[in-house]
Amino acid sequence: MKSKIKQSLFLIFASLLAVFFVIITVKQIDFERVVSVLKETNYFWIFASMALSILSYWIRATRWNLLLKPMGYHTKTSSGFWAISFAYFMNLTIPRSGEVARATSFYKMENVPFEKSFGTVVLERVIDLFFLLLFVGLTLIFNYQTFIHFIELGQKEKTTNNNTESSFTLYYILFTLFIIAIIITLFLWKKIIKTKLFNRIKLFLFGLWEGILSISKLQKKGLFIFYSCALWICYFLMTFVVLFAFPETKNFGIPEGLFLLIAGSFGMILPVSGGLAYPYIMSIAFSAVFLAKGGNQTDGRAIGDYFGLILYIAHVITIIIFGLIAIYKIARISNNSLKFVKE
Secondary structure, three states: OHHHHHHHHHHHHHHHHHHHHHHHHHOOOOHHHHHHHHOOOOHHHHHHHHHHHHHHHHHHHHHHHHHHHHHOOOOOHHHHHHHHHHHHHHHOOOOOHHHHHHHHHHHHHHOOOHHHHHHHHHHHHHHHHHHHHHHHHHHHHHOHHHHHHHHHHHHHHHHHHOOHHHHHHHHHHHHHHHHHHHHHHHHOHHHHOOOHHHHHHHHHHHHHHHHHHHHHHOOOHHHHHHHHHHHHHHHHHHHHHHHHHOOOOOOOOHHHHHHHHHHHHHHHHOOOHHHOHHHHHHHHHHHHHHHHOOOOHHHHHHHHHHHHHHHHHHHHHHHHHHHHHHHHHHHHHHHHHHHHHHO
């Protein structure tokens, strides 16, 4: 009974927090402009993008299974799917909390040690970084001028909105604390290595390393590469198909789609709660696209505002729906696992 109450309270809290961050983003947008755009929107492509995002969850879960098998864990793809859905939901509330939530929830469902599954998650991020850099390379080949405009516009925004002096002070304080922590650790090293906490950390790091090394023992490397390529093709299509939804962007081609994928990826990478940076980054991206085409920067920004917002809301709706279902599914699968163990 207590666990159900805790689950309900967590569900309410997480949902309210996610909605709060979404509202903050939505309040920054000109609704009159968005409403007028929605009247001319082809919603088929919006729903197609949402369907592709769900497909990407499944592909990622299937690829995850391949990394877990070398460690002796034969897990269900459905469990990975719900763990990933829950992870994306948690990222709406606390930046980068999804990785921890994913490994924790997966342990509850499949009994895979946290540190090992977390190691595979870290490995996935490295692989995703490789593919991101690959797409950045393609973007530079086909959209070099657009990319330069994007960097220049980003620098202007940073100069306008940020206090460089305060940022430098914060980095200086953090660096000083880091050095002090290292000095204290060196002085107390002999005592630290005898503590239970140190042994737990050592076991955690060994498990983490085993998860990272799982790629060297892959049995189906070709299939792993296929799923990785399919995942990033999905990411590309999730943005590209939405271009057909609006009259102003339906004539954009694959090069523009590649650039917008990279710009959007930068927006999602930024450690901001709720993915708040995404619509903002997309408005700058469209400004860069219009400048490269010899158009007006202001017109591009206006289109980027509603494009980024509508795409953002569509995927946040998907994340919230599947995240809430995931909370229920994870609890149910965990309870069934406990009953099986007791029997």
